[in-house]
Amino acid sequence: MISYVVWDLGETITTPPPGGMDLKPLNQYKEIKLRENVIEVLKRVENLGLKNAILSNTARSDSAAVKVMLERLGILEMFSYVYATKSELDSSIPQKPDEIVYKNLLQEIGVGAEEAIMVGNTWDTDILGANHVGMHSIFLQNPLVSVRRNWDSKVNNPPWIIPVWDIDSVVEAIELISQSIGSNR
Template identity: 25%
Template structure:
């Protein structure tokens, strides 16, 4: 019997990967037009290196980029990049088709809903508010609050404690096998993988350990499980 349903945000409730690349390239184009001496492809490769190095939640990627190119930060270029990135990102922000109907269904069935997300707390709330989803969730627990990232058990336990839920009566829905699925299973929760596919090695591991994970193509299939 499941009482509580927890969700990841990025690439689970909405398409993060789809818009992020477009927004970053638009930002770089604005910086190039204003004097960044690079071709777009070259600049994008450098930006990706910085993101991989600093992490996606770091908020000064463009600062680092200009410092590496010019030897110092360029405030005008940084501001152009940031503003263009955010403008394009929010213009392209789109929920997956069945997100709202699935959340309405779960609330109607009496499930308590929460979020467990790696990221900065304010940024995660900002995403939910802009997507019009914040009112669905009782709690939003982030790695910033927990001091650790998924799949560390501590962040899952913090979410369970704040929602007053038992792991055995809770399920985690996310798109990443290690962070979302294994993190949840390791703390005793059930798990549903969405918008992703299990690798052969992952299937073999789950079979060997006698662990059951539902795999769905989109959130609309939740109605067939819960």
């Protein structure tokens, strides 16, 4: 049974900082906005009885900076857990798709991999990373921002990977995954 939806941050629920990378903490970028319909989708996820969390690779931002930004955007209270890796400029720090990052997340939120769904726009980090630890995922495809560099890595099945074209379709994808795993018992 699904209990958590884990969201990527940039280009999934928010616009990116200028240049795409947070060269200063994210809370200092006033130009970062929510993507269209994010609040409505997060509320619909909550109405399903699920909790929301954030797992984001960042360069200069730690989890505290992300929380300040989410507070400014008016959605911090919708997330029970927020983790920013602060790793993109330091290769010694684990980041998505490293299994340890996903395993730590699952331990922190207190669920098994099969009870969580990762929603993200980057195939290599969000989708493959989640898949390789046994999490279901929703690939938010957008031709302008979706990224796939690794064409050779194999996916495990299960867990489920559902592609969607816009954030409005995420809830239906969650319901589809929930129904599919419920019928396999």
